[in-house]
Amino acid sequence: MDKRVLFDFEIAFTNGGGIQGKDFRLDIAGETISDQALADYLVQDMRLLMVGSVKILNKQIIEEKHKRRPIDEASGTAHLIDLSHTIEHGLVTYKGLPAPIICDYLSREESRKTYAEGTTFQIGKIEMVSNTGTYLDCPFHRYADGKDLSEVGLERLTDLEGIVVRANYHETLDIDASFFQGKELRGRAVLVHSGWDQYWTTEKYFEQHPHLTEDAARYLVACGVKLVGIDSVNIDDTRGKSRPVHSLLLKEEILIVEHLRGLELLPDEGFTFSALPPKFKGVGTFPVRALAKIR
Template sequence: MTDRRVRFDFEITFSNGGGLQGQGFRLDIEGEDIADDALAAYVIRDMKLLMVADVRILNKQVIEEQHKRADRRDDEPGHAVLAAGYVDLSHTIEDGMVTYKGLPAPLICDHLSREKSRGVYAEGTEFQIGRIQMVGNTGTYMDVPFHRYADGFDLSALSVATMADVPAVVVRTFGVAGRAIDWTHFAPVDCRHRAVLINTGWDRHWRTDQYFEGHPFLTEQAAVYLRDQGARVVGIDSLNIDDTSDGYRPVHSVLLAAGIPIVEHLTALDRVPVEGFTFTAAPPKLKGMGTFPVRAFDPPLSQFLRERPSARITSSLSR
């Protein structure tokens, strides 16, 4: 597939006065085009701008040019889609893929193949009905209290407010010496009522043997701190939020006892800002299960509009 980038100019005005202009900016995109409002949101996020009143995208042109910001492709670990301003934070689930050593890989096959469906439906009409057999701990997944505690709530009782459009903050720890991530890493940020996402960079090892060995994890003190600070959900881009050599699993125990869901095996957290965005990770409404894969993503534009109701994003197409 040919790489595409968008070349554009922009004009920004601020609600407290003043403005900013840019000419000849270029941005990697997936697909053949990107909406003006998505470009506007990207500029605001990338430059960490505050008090934006108006953004105009001008002279937009999509060109065929090799991507510059990342070497990731659709079939490589950590790929994130920028289309419409969203960043995909989930790994793709594939037949035979091992998420966690010792747990079975998913089996994905046809329940009704297209060929066999031709004998069921009218001529020229065919369908595929898929079948999947897997454990809940597959791909990027969410744990809720029932995963750890028999009397904890299961996925069917998970509040939508906990899994959809949650204000989020990213704590970046890659490059830090040692594997243990202690509470001090979270002290500089406001965790209250937020999804706290830990960007260790370990997702770069996804689908390799290295992913299962020596992964970063949170300490029990970090879990207690996040609980006491009122985190709404906690996620990490590592094999496990706990040290897998510790059979007590203190981080799971502390967070799930407090009703705080955990999302593990996230990816592409390096593609989202430290704050100023929201996090969505929605599992199906399943009774009797405490863990299941989620489609996790970052919809930054919704957060921008909600927190700044007086702000107005416009484009050259609407002028």
């Protein structure tokens, strides 16, 4: 049987007055729905302005045939997908680089000495190299006169039109220009899905891994892409000492994101990509919370 939510509500306006509703019924897709989701839906659906508090009261989930499409499956609602690995104490992202040290600078126990009874805080302390977790490379990472994180514009990092290029590591580790031909690339974030992220935190992750070839990098530069990401340990072949992909892309201010995850959850097109690092001066790479927004 379909599920519906039955509830009362009270909405107050910041400029005075309010409205109430009793025995309101809405179709839902799952077994439950949060009060916040209901509040947000009411405000949006009724096109309310200057809304203050919204109270959801006497909420019940009932079995009743749907009248229309469930509100939590409404068309046009953006769906966010996290494409970042979790950074934790002792995580090894790249063999040979130290793992982060994550600890308390001020513990909750120690904070009891400073604040009123029942009030505690934690202040964390983090020591790590900037190449940790899912991270973004900008030109300064490769070139001394290149833009650092503080100089990269937000338009290069946020809501970029995205495309996923599938290059299964079972078939090849050398991802050449042929994988990108015949696709709409200009001005986009190009995310390479190899499936290698399944080995994250294992020894195999650091072994021979999927990577772009030099001719792929040259092709992407010629096509005017804005960003290139990959779900493996490095966008370059790390068996040698040269890094042609980094060199070519970063010279043209094409940003790089390495150690992505979850690209199998994305459609090939029809999404935007964001990867925002802190605004550090004199730093060329740093962890990001990478995400896709599927329209």
